[in-house]
Amino acid sequence: MNDVPDHDPSVPQEPTERPDPIEAPDRRAAHDAGEQVVAPHAQWAPPAPGASSLPAADRAHEPTAPLPELSPPLPPPAPAPAGRAPSGGSRVPGWLIPVVAAVALVVGLGGGLLGALAYDRISDDSPSGPGYSGDGLAGVDLEDAPPLAAPGSVAEVAQAVLPSTVQIIAEYQGEATGASGSGWVLDGNGHIVTNNHVVADAATNNGPIVVVDHDRNRYDAEVVGRSPIYDLAVLYVKDHEKLTPAKLGHSTQLQVGEPVVAIGSPLSLPDTVTSGIVSYLHRPVTTGDVDSQSWIDAIQTDAAINPGNSGGPLVNQKGEVVGVNSAIATAGGGSIDSEAGNIGVGFAIPVEQVRVTADQILKTGKAQYPLIGAEVKTGGVPSGAGAEISKINAGSPAEEAGLRKGDVITHVNGSRVADGNALIVAIRTHQPGETIEFTLTRESEEKKVQVTLDGKEG
DSSP: OOOOOSSOTTSOOOOOSOOOTTTOOOHHHHHHTTOOOBOTTOOOOOOOTTOOOOOGGGGGGOOSSBOOOOSSOOOOOOOOOTTSOOOTTOOSOTTHHHHHHHHHHHHHHHHHHHHHHHHHHHHOOOOOSTTOOSSTTTTSOOOOSOOOOOTTSHHHHHHHHGGGEEEEEEEETTEEEEEEEEEEEOSTTSEEEEOHHHHHHHHHTTOOEEEEOTTOOEEEEEEEEEETTTTEEEEEESSOTTOOOOEEOOGGGOOTTOEEEEEEOGGGOTTEEEEEEEEEEEEEEEESOSTTOEEEEEEEEOSOOOTTOTTOEEEOTTSEEEEEEEEEOOTTSOOTTSSOOOOSOEEEEEHHHHHHHHHHHHHHSOOEEEEOSEEEOOOSSOOSSOEEEEEEOTTSHHHHTTOOTTOEEEEETTEEOOSHHHHHHHHTTSOTTOEEEEEEEETTEEEEEEEEOEEEEO
16 A cells, blocks of 8 residues: 655645744744644633644643634745745745834834833822822922112122121130120221120130121231220231221211111121111210220111120121221110120111221320319219219319319200210210210309310220
8 A cells, every 4th residue: 555645745844843922923833833822911711622732842832822724824925936045935025124123123112101101100109189299389480580689678688788797705804705796897908896785804814806797717816906995906817808898977967767787697697687677866876984985976776786796896787887886775774794685776886987996096096085174973863954063173174174073064056965974975976086065054144165175095
């Protein structure tokens, strides 16, 4: 008996190898090869009766769920045209493989990007619900640049004067850092203005004095000269290249109600800026104790001044120094060097007095103040009637002018004098050698006398 061939020799054999699913996803090829074709993610089911199964060796790659067979097999491919090499039985054109691979790559990249975006949204742990936008401050109109300081504003004044303001740390009662005050740079030669009471103890005992500028640079300082009468002192710093001089203004042009700014180191807090107004002008103020009393024709302000502000600048809206913060009124009658704090009434030495006293100190190392050689009654409640003379010194300008004990001085150069303190302050706004006019009452008769002022160091 002749063996029956397993196949018709005239029909080309299909390849028995399973095509790679990426390179040949065509279902028709899979069907002609006798394989089961599956849909992705389908559940597994037993093969239909009469359906062939994969060899045991391929079970590791067996699809999890067969689909029904496709329509009847397609006819075999036509023979290759003359002159063209046969395709080796493959039904997939050669150009299709790289095209499919490229498409798969593009799809893969796109899927990766979409997946990343989806992950970002899913992994966002921001709360959800009413009021949450998920965009943070994306919809808020935020200004990156700080606001500009308006001309004449406290901010503009502070920016202009802070580089010229310093903190002063001096020895007091044997402690190297016992006194803390303020000051400001007078000129480009390293001279600093402050209150005498800030450095008096250190100057008397040759103790250390340190100046700390706006950038926290520290300088050893020495006293050039000081005036206990006017509560002013001038210091000198050798390495002063980094110091910025302040601009000087005129306190005589101030008006009550005008805004002013006080800068200094209250309570050892450097670069503190407070603001207020001019509360009063030409306020007679006495500070210190009996042995070192100071007499100030003061600018009164409600800008906060506290212990440590002493010696710092009082500044107008142009950023010009118009005074030196020196004293405060307290409920107990104390001054800036007491333990009391600000209650809204502070006093500054007019810058005109600073000009005179600093000029004297820088020229001679000493300061002078004027006097007439007489004593007046002070203290108590001001009567408003004037200053009564209680004593005339022999050979004094007062005696030469014809003043007598019991005379009541009511005006100095035409300005009203309320009491003894006001007379002393009015006299000390002038300089030794000047001639001033007194208006006085003697036995109910008004007189005017000319007095040429004498001078004394102090």
